[in-house]
Amino acid sequence: MTSGLAEKRREKYEAILKAALKVFAEHGFFNSQVSKIAREAGVADGTIYLYFKNKEDILISLFREKLGSLVRKFHEHVHEDDRADEAIRKICELHFTELEKDVQLAKVTQLELRQSSRELHSEISKALKPYIQLIEDVLVRGIEQGIFRRDLDVKLTRLLIFGAMDEVVSSWLISGRRYSLSAQVDKTVDFFLRGLRA
Amino acid sequence: MTSGLAEKRREKYEAILKAALKVFAEHGFFNSQVSKIAREAGVADGTIYLYFKNKEDILISLFREKLGSLVRKFHEHVHEDDRADEAIRKICELHFTELEKDVQLAKVTQLELRQSSRELHSEISKALKPYIQLIEDVLVRGIEQGIFRRDLDVKLTRLLIFGAMDEVVSSWLISGRRYSLSAQVDKTVDFFLRGLRA
Amino acid sequence: MTSGLAEKRREKYEAILKAALKVFAEHGFFNSQVSKIAREAGVADGTIYLYFKNKEDILISLFREKLGSLVRKFHEHVHEDDRADEAIRKICELHFTELEKDVQLAKVTQLELRQSSRELHSEISKALKPYIQLIEDVLVRGIEQGIFRRDLDVKLTRLLIFGAMDEVVSSWLISGRRYSLSAQVDKTVDFFLRGLRA
Amino acid sequence: MTSGLAEKRREKYEAILKAALKVFAEHGFFNSQVSKIAREAGVADGTIYLYFKNKEDILISLFREKLGSLVRKFHEHVHEDDRADEAIRKICELHFTELEKDVQLAKVTQLELRQSSRELHSEISKALKPYIQLIEDVLVRGIEQGIFRRDLDVKLTRLLIFGAMDEVVSSWLISGRRYSLSAQVDKTVDFFLRGLRA
DNA sequence: TATGAATGAGGCTTCATTCAT
DNA sequence: CATGAATGAAGCCTCATTCAT
Incomplete structure (x- = not known):
């Protein structure tokens, strides 16, 4: 059995990236807000920073x-x-x-x-x-x-x-x-x- | 002698564009501040807006x-x-x-x-x-x-x-x-x- | 105990309004700065915009x-x-x-x-x-x-x-x-x- | 004969006031720009300040x-x-x-x-x-x-x-x-x- | 007197990031 | 780990006023 914990983490990591892809594609990097990515990913703004250093x-x-x-x-x-x-x-x-x-x-x-x-x-x-x-x-x-x-x-x-x-x-x-x-x-x-x- | 007025205007217009080219090239559009372009062009911030609608x-x-x-x-x-x-x-x-x-x-x-x-x-x-x-x-x-x-x-x-x-x-x-x-x-x-x- | 969350929000909302009342009364709407209201309310400038659309x-x-x-x-x-x-x-x-x-x-x-x-x-x-x-x-x-x-x-x-x-x-x-x-x-x-x- | 000079001055003074009345009535004092009054009065911005201390x-x-x-x-x-x-x-x-x-x-x-x-x-x-x-x-x-x-x-x-x-x-x-x-x-x-x- | 280009201080607002819960 | 309210720095732009012509 693979670690459920790391797996969970990986899932959320990918959910954020998927959301970011959508938002960046739609608005461009500089016109995309972190909060919009968070909303799209269904997580809180702060959560983003548990997975990424910055925008x-x-x-x-x-x-x-x-x-x-x-x-x-x-x-x-x-x-x-x-x-x-x-x-x-x-x-x-x-x-x-x-x-x-x-x-x-x-x-x-x-x-x-x-x-x-x-x-x-x-x-x-x-x-x-x-x-x-x-x-x-x-x-x-x-x-x-x-x-x-x-x-x-x-x-x-x-x-x-x-x-x-x-x-x-x-x-x-x-x-x-x-x-x-x-x-x-x-x-x-x-x-x-x-x-x-x- | 040709119109010094329109000429003067043209000169400043080009000075601002030249400054903008330099600043944009160095920092990219989104990381360039209007104030930096103004300083580079040797004019006041507000002057920019006499020649251009916006950034x-x-x-x-x-x-x-x-x-x-x-x-x-x-x-x-x-x-x-x-x-x-x-x-x-x-x-x-x-x-x-x-x-x-x-x-x-x-x-x-x-x-x-x-x-x-x-x-x-x-x-x-x-x-x-x-x-x-x-x-x-x-x-x-x-x-x-x-x-x-x-x-x-x-x-x-x-x-x-x-x-x-x-x-x-x-x-x-x-x-x-x-x-x-x-x-x-x-x-x-x-x-x-x-x-x-x- | 009743919801501390909504209550907290309401409290801050009213604190800002109270501050605004004071500042507007003293200086008039156009001569009042949002930053002054924020200071009076004891919050950051940006906080105002979590509660109000604009000035x-x-x-x-x-x-x-x-x-x-x-x-x-x-x-x-x-x-x-x-x-x-x-x-x-x-x-x-x-x-x-x-x-x-x-x-x-x-x-x-x-x-x-x-x-x-x-x-x-x-x-x-x-x-x-x-x-x-x-x-x-x-x-x-x-x-x-x-x-x-x-x-x-x-x-x-x-x-x-x-x-x-x-x-x-x-x-x-x-x-x-x-x-x-x-x-x-x-x-x-x-x-x-x-x-x-x- | 009345002084043509003072008369001229009076005329322009009143033209500016008339323009100001129109602009203020339409936009309110704080939303009226001096430049708009000048344009309405048919004078240059600076001219306003020859007749009035400030806005x-x-x-x-x-x-x-x-x-x-x-x-x-x-x-x-x-x-x-x-x-x-x-x-x-x-x-x-x-x-x-x-x-x-x-x-x-x-x-x-x-x-x-x-x-x-x-x-x-x-x-x-x-x-x-x-x-x-x-x-x-x-x-x-x-x-x-x-x-x-x-x-x-x-x-x-x-x-x-x-x-x-x-x-x-x-x-x-x-x-x-x-x-x-x-x-x-x-x-x-x-x-x-x-x-x-x- | 008249002009209007230029100035530059100042304000509203946004948003990446933090942190107490 | 997760939240999201709060922060506050920073930037675009406006516009009253000045001054060289």
């Missing part, structure tokens, strides 16, 4: 948790022995479908990702790093497999790929999600692979 | 002015009879060199571009529209010139290109500008053109 | 509470089966003695009663209505009892009576309360009854 | 001028050899018709008359004094003429009369002037005279 810590934790589980999902679906071009397709597919499934996460990711505070920035970079790294790994593998060009600058190219996908998601959000995001996968991947192939 | 209006005006002059610069350098591939190169070159020259503008663009407030968002989208449109125009021209693929989705592709460049700039900023941004032009354009060419 | 709401609530309890007092002392002329005497007596007892209330009533803001005005009219109505009821009863003239315009006359008493109080306040207000009851009522009697 | 001085001057001319009008129409009861009728008639003719003055008189500041209060009392005194004079004369009761307390009764009329005007204003004010003269005077007659 910013909520956002950071949120990114860590959410991006962590996203990255895990990528790793589950992209394997070392996959062909690199298939891996790139898989990555783009996951990127678009996962954010299409979880609009709140998409909003927070796109709208709050580039906020201000020093601490925030480095934390978010840290949380994103494994994903960017995954893309780089695939690029390296593709070169080794002879599928991608040898002269690729993998550090630069991973940014081009991530940024391009990121912008497609942002634009889709700003448009009010008036079209299918996942329907953009094929054309996007096509553009990438032409840029990558040997 | 948000400063940011919006800043975008309008800065992006407006950027877009003008693009139009000066990219001509209708240019080869589309050369135009793409020119765009990327300007994008990187202009932001490398004006780090504060880069910071505000990257950090504040995706802020929250409804009004803000639509204003910024409006300000960016002509640039995104310019990219699209070049793509269309490229297809007409037989240089780019006929099956390009220009609406999607303009986002891929803009997003990729945008991410390179962001990453460069986050890195603390430890390398040359304009040195990335060649490899970036190479990647683009492979994705675009017929 | 104006304090004044409105003050009127509602104070005039409400005044009106209640009138109803306790003036009964349906009283002779109408005795009822008029009672009303004037209470009007003068109650305001003589509570100078701060008198000041706020006289000085702030006719302030500007739309909302304020209608709220105050609403709070005063039952009192003016009480006077009218007594006039109607007097006519029915055959004590007062049948040709009285009760809507007009209630204003004459209220206005006359009101002015006596104002003048007494402005004079610096250099004479007894309640000592004016007999002569005032005498004047009224001559005007009313059949 | 409060505008209100005080306004009262002095307006009440002064009102009082003059009363003196023109009420003569020493009139019967006192006719004089009372004349006073009430003028009170109602003059304020009915000049709604702005009525509003300022009723709404701003009892505002806060120390200086203001005493100034207004001073400006009102001659009018209240006029009523008292008539009362005294009425007693001498054997028309009014010998036992009248003239100091008190002048307040009752003024207050009653004042309230009728206020109520008429608050009602949105939905009925004729001057139509109330007969019944009002009837009430007064019953209270006064020997």
Whole structure:
């Protein structure tokens, strides 16, 4: 039997994060009040501070948790022995479908990702790093497999790929999600692979 | 001699915007105080409100002015009879060199571009529209010139290109500008053109 | 023991109103700062806003509470089966003695009663209505009892009576309360009854 | 020929007062901005301060001028050899018709008359004094003429009369002037005279 | 005299955080 | 652990008044 106590704690922790995701997505970080998150989570204002250091810590934790589980999902679906071009397709597919499934996460990711505070920035970079790294790994593998060009600058190219996908998601959000995001996968991947192939 | 009155007004208006750019770049919109902008501009707090409706209006005006002059610069350098591939190169070159020259503008663009407030968002989208449109125009021209693929989705592709460049700039900023941004032009354009060419 | 929670809340609510009464009486609504009321009430500035929507709401609530309890007092002392002329005497007596007892209330009533803001005005009219109505009821009863003239315009006359008493109080306040207000009851009522009697 | 200079000055002085009357009547003293008065008067903000010490001085001057001319009008129409009861009728008639003719003055008189500041209060009392005194004079004369009761307390009764009329005007204003004010003269005077007659 | 741009003190209100229960 | 009332610092904005032109 797992500890009922720690489990209870974990549950409330997640309830608060879920509430925060909703509130941040709706109003943005600076226009979200801790009290609103508390109400949404069904706890008292003070309770928040038993689980998080401060308001910013909520956002950071949120990114860590959410991006962590996203990255895990990528790793589950992209394997070392996959062909690199298939891996790139898989990555783009996951990127678009996962954010299409979880609009709140998409909003927070796109709208709050580039906020201000020093601490925030480095934390978010840290949380994103494994994903960017995954893309780089695939690029390296593709070169080794002879599928991608040898002269690729993998550090630069991973940014081009991530940024391009990121912008497609942002634009889709700003448009009010008036079209299918996942329907953009094929054309996007096509553009990438032409840029990558040997 | 030309009207000293309107000129004086224009000068102060620009002094405030210049101060705002500096303060916003350093602290982000929500962590910037109007009083700090006033001090930086060498005017009284109240003076700000003779030139701007409120704090948000400063940011919006800043975008309008800065992006407006950027877009003008693009139009000066990219001509209708240019080869589309050369135009793409020119765009990327300007994008990187202009932001490398004006780090504060880069910071505000990257950090504040995706802020929250409804009004803000639509204003910024409006300000960016002509640039995104310019990219699209070049793509269309490229297809007409037989240089780019006929099956390009220009609406999607303009986002891929803009997003990729945008991410390179962001990453460069986050890195603390430890390398040359304009040195990335060649490899970036190479990647683009492979994705675009017929 | 009864609920200490709601009781506590009520206590603080009344402490703030009491403080507001004092401050408003001394400086007038527009020259009173919320911070001064808070200090007088022994609470933090922010606490005020846990009990009142804004500064104006304090004044409105003050009127509602104070005039409400005044009106209640009138109803306790003036009964349906009283002779109408005795009822008029009672009303004037209470009007003068109650305001003589509570100078701060008198000041706020006289000085702030006719302030500007739309909302304020209608709220105050609403709070005063039952009192003016009480006077009218007594006039109607007097006519029915055959004590007062049948040709009285009760809507007009209630204003004459209220206005006359009101002015006596104002003048007494402005004079610096250099004479007894309640000592004016007999002569005032005498004047009224001559005007009313059949 | 009168001095064109002083005349010009007088004209602008009155233009500002007229503008102030309009603005104060519409928004109340505390919600009226000096700049709004200036705009209404067609002068620059700074010009106001060439004619008035400060904002409060505008209100005080306004009262002095307006009440002064009102009082003059009363003196023109009420003569020493009139019967006192006719004089009372004349006073009430003028009170109602003059304020009915000049709604702005009525509003300022009723709404701003009892505002806060120390200086203001005493100034207004001073400006009102001659009018209240006029009523008292008539009362005294009425007693001498054997028309009014010998036992009248003239100091008190002048307040009752003024207050009653004042309230009728206020109520008429608050009602949105939905009925004729001057139509109330007969019944009002009837009430007064019953209270006064020997 | 007249202007009106500039000033800057000051007030209302919000909200992250604390702490007594 | 949980609560939520209370705190009080801080910021945006207004507007009476001044002064250089």
